Amino acid sequence: MTAGSIVLVRHGRTAYNAAMRLQGQVDIDLDEVGQWQAETSAKVLTEIIAPTRILTSDLNRAIATARTIGACYGVEPIIDKRVRERSFGPWEGMTGEEISARWPEEFAAWRGGSEPTTVGIELKRDVAERMCAVILENAAQMADSETLMVVSHGAAISCAIAGLLGQDATSWRGVAGMSNVHWSRLARNTSPGAEPAWRLEQHNVGPSVVYGKKAWENGPADVFVAL
Incomplete structure (x- = not known):
């Protein structure tokens, strides 16, 4: 028994995102745009996805995003540090x-x-290993009709996707980066003996397709001008 699908969601914007600073495991809060992004994406998600379990990184920007989304479903996120961002050591904040x-x-x-x-x-393969371990651990506790949502971070999500698709996270660069509060969806491969066990159905999906990338990244003022 395992969840039928996994949805990986990146957190909302922070001041470091806006300033193009490498965040890594720096524990920085959402800025106003990031909270707006979380609220806006939550409304879209409730129309198309119904997670029964939400897992989140222990970093504040992910927790705030997960709680905003979870409130729309009446689901309290489970905090687990294994889905936090990749560590970039002394580079963080630069x-x-x-x-x-x-x-x-x-x-x-x-x-x-x-x-x-x-x-x-942190090495990419180590990020992929910890991400996949906790994702599959939680998915194994769920029915095949259920969806597991994981609110995490850009680099960590890329590593997780590589691992879930049976790729080497160190060298595989088969997906583009994630926009804030956009998501990727993987479905369990139900064909007998099929490899890998999961297949990528959607990647980097979210409201920027409606608002436009620049308006989405910069927040409501630019959105209202664009509309």
Whole structure:
């Protein structure tokens, strides 16, 4: 027995997102735009997805997003630190320019898809392992008619998708990044003996398709102008 589908949701915008600072495991709150994004996406989600269990990272930006969404369903999110963002060690809180100035070779390698060697930066395969472990652990406790929702972070979600699709998270770059409070949906592969066990049905879906990417990222003022 296992859940029939898994929905991975990225948290709302923070001040670090707006300033293009690498967040990692820095525990920063949603900003006003991020809360608006969570509320707006929650309304859309209730029209198309009905999760019976919501799992969330223990970082505040994810908890606030999960609670906003969960309130629409009457579901209290379960907090688990295993779905928190990838650790970027000493790079956290810095802009790309700041990182490049201090670690030029490693930053260039990272931007090219390689793993940085700076102490304290978590390996993608380790992120995929912890993410998949807790996701599958929770999914196994659910019926095949049920949906598990996981509110997490951009890098962590990419690693989880790679792991659930049977790919090597270290080298596989088969999906683009996630917008704030957008989601990806995986369905259990029910064909006998089929591999992998999960298939990706949707990726980076959300209200930006209606509002436009710039208006979604910058918040209500730009949305109202755009409309």
